[in-house]
Amino acid sequence: GAGVSQTPSNKVTEKGKYVELRCDPISGHTALYWYRQSLGQGPEFLIYFQGTGAADDSGLPNDRFFAVRPEGSVSTLKIQRTERGDSAVYLCASTREGANVLTFGAGSRLTVL
Amino acid sequence: KNQVEQSPQSLIILEGKNCTLQCNYTVSPFSNLRWYKQDTGRGPVSLTIMTFSENTKSNGRYTATLDADTKQSSLHITASQLSDSASYICVVSAWGYNKLIFGAGTRLAVHP
Numbered sequence: 518g519a520g521v522s523q524t525p526s527n528k529v530t531e532k533g534k535y536v537e538l539r540c541d542p543i544s545g546h547t548a549l550y551w552y553r554q555s556l557g558q559g560p561e562f563l564i565y566f567q568g569t570g571a572a573d574d575s576g577l578p579n580d581r582f583f584a585v586r587p588e589g590s591v592s593t594l595k596i597q598r599t600e601r602g603d604s605a606v607y608l609c610a611s612t613r614e615g616a617n618v619l620t621f622g623a624g625s626r627l628t629v630l
Numbered sequence: 631k632n633q634v635e636q637s638p639q640s641l642i643i644l645e646g647k648n649c650t651l652q653c654n655y656t657v658s659p660f661s662n663l664r665w666y667k668q669d670t671g672r673g674p675v676s677l678t679i680m681t682f683s684e685n686t687k688s689n690g691r692y693t694a695t696l697d698a699d700t701k702q703s704s705l706h707i708t709a710s711q712l713s714d715s716a717s718y719i720c721v722v723s724a725w726g727y728n729k730l731i732f733g734a735g736t737r738l739a740v741h742p
Contacts, residue, residue, distance in 0.1 A: 521673070550729075559634075559719050559732030560674070573729060608673055618664075619730070621673030 519543075521622035523609050529628045530599055538594040538625045542611030549592050550619065551584055552608040560608055566592060567614075599629045632657040634722050634733035642739045647710055651736045653703040653720030665694050665705045666719045668735065674719055677705070710740045 522541040530536055542549050548567055552560035562576040569589045577583070581599075586592040596603055606626050610619040634655045643649050655663070662681045666674035678687045678694040680703070687694050691708045707714055717735040724731070 552732075557734070557737075559721075559734045561732070562729040565729060576729065610673070618676045618679060621675070623671065623673050 523622035523625050527626045536596045540592045540609030546611035547614045548612045550610045554606045601629045604629045632731050634731050636733040640737040651705045655701050655722045657722040657724050659725045661723045661725045664721045668717045715740045
């Protein structure tokens with residue numbers, strides 16, 4: 518696609534529920550990143566994929582968070598047993614191998630009631 | 631600890647005026663520094679990217695400077711427009727690391 522597409526744009530869920538957030542990167546971009554942005558803060562790194570593998574998942578806050586990218590393109594961020602503190606905008610970004618500039622999606626705003 | 635700090639936290643200026651945003655970092659070893667613009671409800675969009683050897687880089691009315699010795703960068707906006715209202719985020723990357731270190735951003739409001 519022309520840009521990084523994220524769905525849903527908004528998700529409201531109840532505490533304890535399971536949530537999936539999807540990212541469709543720019544075609545041909547091998548690197549994919551997930552970030553979390555709380556209100557008034559800069560994005561915080563969660564996980565980085567190079568192809569299908571998670572090259573760095575050190576930013577995932579705990580084992581309730583998991584991400585996959587089975588075919589090296591679309592990625593899904595999965596959050597189990599959601600908590601109110603998980604409420605944030607989840608941003609996805611992609612880039613070509615060796616490139617410096619990340620292209621960000623518009624984000625998925627998650628609200629946990 | 632790798633950190634990026636920005637100032638001011640927020641800024642209000644009148645349309646047509648100039649402004650300068652500051653970024654200080656402690657990231658090491660330094661690879662590059664980027665300025666992103668983030669409109670409300672949108673993802674960040676890259677404005678400039680600067681490496682160690684670059685002191686100044688312009689993108690239209692935006693001019694970024696970098697002093698790698700003092701680990702400081704600034705973003706100067708000339709002749710501001712209402713559409714410049716956004717958050718401006720300073721992002722630094724270190725050699726050998728894939729994750730970028732983001733500042734908290736400066737929220738700029740341009741009023742008519």
